[in-house]
Amino acid sequence: MSKSKNREEQGESQESSIYPASLRLQGRPCTVIGGGVIAVRKVESLLAAGAKVRVISPAAQEWLLELAERGTIDYEARPYLPGDAARGFLVVAATNQREVNRQIAAEAERHERFVNVVDDPDGCSLQVPASFTMAHLTVSISTHGRDPKAAKHLKDVLAQDLTQGSSVFAKASRAWLESHPDIGSGRFTSSAWVDEDHETVPPKERLHMFVPNVLGQRPAVRACRDLTCVSLTSHHTLVAACDALAGIGQLLMDTVRARPEVVGHFALRVPLLEVIAAGATPFLVIHNLGVPRGAYSDAIVKGMHDLAATVGLTNPDSFNGSTEDNVTVEQTGVGVTVIGNTTNPQLQWASSQPGHLLVLAGLPKSAPKVDVRMDDPEIVSVADVQWLRRQPGVFDIVPVGSRGIRSEGKELAKSARLSVKWFSVPIDLDASGGPSTCVLFAVLPDRLPHTAQTMQTPVTVIGCLCERKRERHGG
Ligand SMILES: C[C@@]1(CC(=O)O)C2=NC(=C\c3[nH]c(c(CCC(=O)O)c3CC(=O)O)Cc3[nH]c(c(CC(=O)O)c3CCC(=O)O)/C=C3\N/C(=C\2)[C@@H](CCC(=O)O)[C@]3(C)CC(=O)O)/[C@H]1CCC(=O)O
Ligand SMILES: NC(=O)c1ccc[n+]([C@@H]2O[C@H](COP(=O)([O-])OP(=O)(O)OC[C@H]3O[C@@H](n4cnc5c(N)ncnc54)[C@H](O)[C@@H]3O)[C@@H](O)[C@H]2O)c1
Numbered sequence: 001m002s003k004s005k006n007r008e009e010q011g012e013s014q015e016s017s018i019y020p021a022s023l024r025l026q027g028r029p030c031t032v033i034g035g036g037v038i039a040v041r042k043v044e045s046l047l048a049a050g051a052k053v054r055v056i057s058p059a060a061q062e063w064l065l066e067l068a069e070r071g072t073i074d075y076e077a078r079p080y081l082p083g084d085a086a087r088g089f090l091v092v093a094a095t096n097q098r099e100v101n102r103q104i105a106a107e108a109e110r111h112e113r114f115v116n117v118v119d120d121p122d123g124c125s126l127q128v129p130a131s132f133t134m135a136h137l138t139v140s141i142s143t144h145g146r147d148p149k150a151a152k153h154l155k156d157v158l159a160q161d162l163t164q165g166s167s168v169f170a171k172a173s174r175a176w177l178e179s180h181p182d183i184g185s186g187r188f189t190s191s192a193w194v195d196e197d198h199e200t201v202p203p204k205e206r207l208h209m210f211v212p213n214v215l216g217q218r219p220a221v222r223a224c225r226d227l228t229c230v231s232l233t234s235h236h237t238l239v240a241a242c243d244a245l246a247g248i249g250q251l252l253m254d255t256v257r258a259r260p261e262v263v264g265h266f267a268l269r270v271p272l273l274e275v276i277a278a279g280a281t282p283f284l285v286i287h288n289l290g291v292p293r294g295a296y297s298d299a300i301v302k303g304m305h306d307l308a309a310t311v312g313l314t315n316p317d318s319f320n321g322s323t324e325d326n327v328t329v330e331q332t333g334v335g336v337t338v339i340g341n342t343t344n345p346q347l348q349w350a351s352s353q354p355g356h357l358l359v360l361a362g363l364p365k366s367a368p369k370v371d372v373r374m375d376d377p378e379i380v381s382v383a384d385v386q387w388l389r390r391q392p393g394v395f396d397i398v399p400v401g402s403r404g405i406r407s408e409g410k411e412l413a414k415s416a417r418l419s420v421k422w423f424s425v426p427i428d429l430d431a432s433g434g435p436s437t438c439v440l441f442a443v444l445p446d447r448l449p450h451t452a453q454t455m456q457t458p459v460t461v462i463g464c465l466c467e468r469k470r471e472r473h474g475g
Helices: 003-011 037-048 062-069 096-111 146-166 168-179 198-202 204-208 260-277 295-309 382-390 405-415 445-454
Strands: 029-033 053-057 074-076 088-092 114-117 130-134 137-141 188-190 220-224 227-233 236-245 281-289 319-322 333-341 355-363 395-399 419-422 439-443 458-467
Touching: 003 074, 029 037, 037 053, 037 062, 037 088, 037 281, 062 074, 062 220, 074 295, 088 096, 096 114, 114 198, 137 146, 137 168, 146 168, 236 260, 260 281, 260 295, 260 382, 260 395, 281 395, 295 319, 355 382, 355 405, 382 395, 382 439, 395 405, 395 458, 405 419, 405 458, 445 458
Parallel strands: 029 053, 029 088, 053 074, 088 114, 281 319
Antiparallel strands: 130 137, 130 188, 220 227, 227 236, 236 333, 281 333, 355 439, 355 458, 395 439, 419 458
16 A cells, blocks of 8 residues: 555645755754654755754764764754754754654744654655755655655666666766766765665765765774774774784794794784674785795785685785884784774674673683694684674674683673673683684574584583663763
8 A cells, every 4th residue: 555545544634745945054053853763864964965963862873972972963862842943944853752743843833944754744844855966966856755765766766877877867967967077076975875775876986975975074983892993974884903913923032933824814813803703894904014024024924815815805905014124123023904894784893682692612722821723623713703793693793812701701791781691611711812712702592503503613602691771872
């Protein structure tokens, strides 16, 4: 049944004539009430138009809180109060409370403000059409609020056509854009940023959509555990992890003897695991080698290439780095940074919940106590962690570093606002995990058998996660 038919049957207003217009909002105050997923979309497009945005909501999506922390928007962490909709050029009623949205709309109307009501097409004096912009050409599609999903679909079809199609519309639009290079160059933007549906948009345009052009500022940067997350848009995050290794190798002063390939392997292993565990796809490895350029440094880098290839990172341009060629070096030192990208729904951070089991894959092994070997079956492989990351029912995955299992487990739980109930296991929970020879992960109990059977490395249930306190309130 179509939406309009549904409404007709409910006897709702059939008023559907509209006045198509383009708003200039640069510097104009706009109020968004509600801080959920829909509010994020509205805030993004208002910021893209240069509006001065105020958000009022007792709780808000992380992205909005970040914008508030950076001063990009004003945020008031409280419910709507009468008076809020009396101010602003445009008021957006974006709460999930129908009645509250009604009150907001009524107040805005009384004060002759434009109002956009996200759950009431007929209550909007301003409906947002689906749109995309290429330089100075904007294409908007409205269904007069009768079928927003269709508006989005038609817009996506047209956007794809404009960028790569051969319709009369596409050819004429492109010809116009090309014949006006003064106004014809610019970014491709859309009323919604990249999502899975935009896979059809060509790479060049996708890149433009990927750039944090909404804000024209430095992107938000957060350090989470050993990771740094850079929010490029509300949908995309870059994830960076780094690690240092020293005194292990074949130079005179090295205290632990190891072949250079092994040094490269283990130096890359830790940041590579971190990025994969976070749900990102590694695409760049930067190696800073505190050793002279030559056969020794080449062998270290070869160790990295070999390991990266096990998770499909084979493009030679994905590797870059430098060596120490000015002074004599007598001890090996290696720093590695890995960068990956992910869409936010795939970014795994603080996603564990009460009742999940806390499981250890692999065993903690560290030099100099133990001779850590690349082919040790008790060490979890990077490919194993990549597989684990894709499993439904597996949540946070944390590589265990020198602080040991107990400390990493507590950190995993804390980040998800949970605590750990430890089981008794014959494993030293405080031993160093060395080059992350093991990882901790949270898993739904009924998914554990499949996970444990398929993994190559030993899997041990070491505890479970308890208590829940997940909503983050602003203010
Ligand atoms: C175009 C776009 C612009 C934007 O918001 O930026 C937009 N909605 C978009 C997407 C979208 N909205 C919805 C789905 C289906 C989700 C699903 O079914 O899973 C999808 C598709 C998706 O999300 O994939 C559901 C929905 N939307 C409204 C209601 C209330 C109702 O109809 O009662 C409900 C039902 C809620 C429910 O029943 O729970 C109301 C409105 N949505 C409008 C605009 C205005 C009318 C525009 C027009 O038709 O001309 C209006 C009246 C007010 C407004 O918000 O301005 C944006 C595309 C962005 C892009 O380009 O990608
Ligand atoms: N317009 C659209 O395109 C569209 C699309 C899908 C859904 N919807 C509608 O939009 C509504 C909101 O969707 P959502 O996904 O953002 O919901 P959500 O649950 O993610 O967010 C709702 C937000 O409203 C806030 N809120 C609740 N009571 C409030 C109050 N009294 N004052 C201020 N803020 C308050 C909450 O704190 C939360 O931040 C849905 O109920 C749905 O009907 C609209």
